[in-house]
Amino acid sequence: MTDIEIKRFARSKAINATVVLLTVLIVLLLIGETRGDFANGILFFMEAIANIHTLIVLTILFGLTYLFAGHAGQEIIIERQNIFLISLKYVVLISLTISIYSMIIALSRQNDFTLSGFENAISLYFLPLFLKTDLSLLVVWLWATNKMKSVKAKTSINYR
Secondary structure, rough: OOOOOOOHHHHHHHHHHHHHHHHHHHHHHHHHHOOOOOHHHHHHHHHHOOOOHHHHHHHHHHHHHHHHHHHHHHHHOOOOOOOOOOOOOOHHHHHHHHHHHHHHHHHHHHOOOEEEEEEEEHHHHHHHHHHHHHHHHHHHHHHHHHHHHHHHOOOOOOOO
């Protein structure tokens, strides 16, 4: 495999796993919103999905996944590094970026730029979102890097 093929393969595995995760989360959100009143639930669901901040978070998620998956593929297949550490590294970077964006939006909406407002935003927005994003993305990245590792075992070319 060439470097371009490795990056392409790694990106396809990571993006596909992320799409599956988001599909499950969107279906769960739809079920949660339509539980009581179906018509209003659909409206609230569409409002949540069509929000500009949701679109920006999805752009950040898929953009960073695309970028980091190519690097992860090279690190796993060529450099033969540990898949758990690589997954953890990129999951933390993606989660941190999404959480920082969300916290900036929360701070700008509160108009409270004091230390207590900052601490409040961290406890209410940053930490819960960071932990939830970390856990779900870690499953996705572990699956994708495991697939990359299986390709490493099948390749007959020695890169070292």
